[in-house]
Amino acid sequence: MSTQPDQRRQLSEFLRSRRERLTPDEVGLPRTGRRRTPGLRREELALLAGISATWYTYLEQGREIRVSDQVLNALAVALRLDRHERAHLLQLAGHAPAPEAEEREPLPAAVGAVPLLLQPTPAYIIGGTYDVLSHNQAADDLFPGLITDAGRPANFVRWVFLEPVAREIVVDWEPEARGLLGRLRTLAARHPGDPRYTxxxxxxxxxxxEARDWWPRYDVQARHSGRKRLRHPRRGTTDYTYTAFHLAEQPEQTLVVYVESGEPSDESAVVPGG
Incomplete structure (x- = not known):
């Protein structure tokens, strides 16, 4: 499958970022000569993956060459990619179908009413770009400033990174924000050239x-359920378990429901981001 220039550029940057995070010691190679850049050399990675160094150089340079699943999987093993990073690599290399771009995401009225039925439990439905397509009052209370009348859909990623109050509400802001940006990158790779993501x-x-600093690191992550510490306007810092339900007709649209997981949280507790 052919790839567009922007995809090849992203593939190039992704491969380079993952190559540079590995050291010869980690992969059992001897250190030879002075190194001008961090991580493995291209020749070393090609050796580990069992491919031609020249051919790998062309791939990392973003040249339009055909690459097989076997080679991509060999690179994924050599680069020690996790399953989300491996899927991202395949996507960028054009080995997974990219859905056609849609300017607006349709949401059936019956589906949009679900968060209202869950009141007083905070719940909302987000689209592929994290636009908030439907929500209830409890979600509005828990995430102040998320829902606005600014003439465009509320967006959860925009709220986390650009709304100052988000850093007060989301207790573990940095790991949560990093994970969210990784999930956005994973989704964006499925829609190359889609102006909504761009x-x-x-x-x-x-x-x-922070986004400007973290985006070039090429972290990727899939959407999932998990736990968060949030400062509720009335109950203070509270542990929440959140569950993500993907809609059958629109798998990138997700119903997210928050449930308090116990008593108000101690500020020193550590809860993994989701």
Whole structure:
């Protein structure tokens, strides 16, 4: 499958970022000569993957060459990619179908009413770009400033990175924000050239120093359920378990439901981000 220039550029940057995070010691190679850049050399990675160094160089340079699943999987093993990173690599190399871009995400009225039925439990439905398509009052209370009348859909990623109050509400803001950005990158790779993702990513890079610093690191992550510590406006710092339900008709649209997992949290507790 052929790839577009932007995809090849992203593939190049992704491969380089993953190559540079490995050291010869980690993969059992001897250190030879002075190293001008961090991580493995291209020749060393090609040796580990059992492919031609010249051919790998062409791939990392973003040249339009055909690559097999076997070679990509060999690279994934050599680079020690996890399953989400491996899927991202295959996506960028054009080995997974990319859905056609849609300017607006349809949401059936019956589905949109689900968060209202779950009141007083905080619940909302987000689309592929994290636009908030439906929500209830409990979610509005838990995430102040998320729902606005600014003439465009509320967006959870935009809220986390660009709304100052988010850093007060989300107790473990940095790991949560990093994970969210990784999930956005994973989704964006499925929609190369989709202006919805392009606009959102450009806005984050322009207005958030953290997003601008973290985006080139090429972290990827899949959407999942988990736990968060949030400062509720009335109950203070509280542990929440959140569950993500993907809609059958629109698998990138997700119903997210938050349930308190216990008593108000101690500020020193450590809860993994999700």
């Amino acid at each position: 606009r959102l990513i450009e806005e984050l890079n322009e207005n958030s120093p």
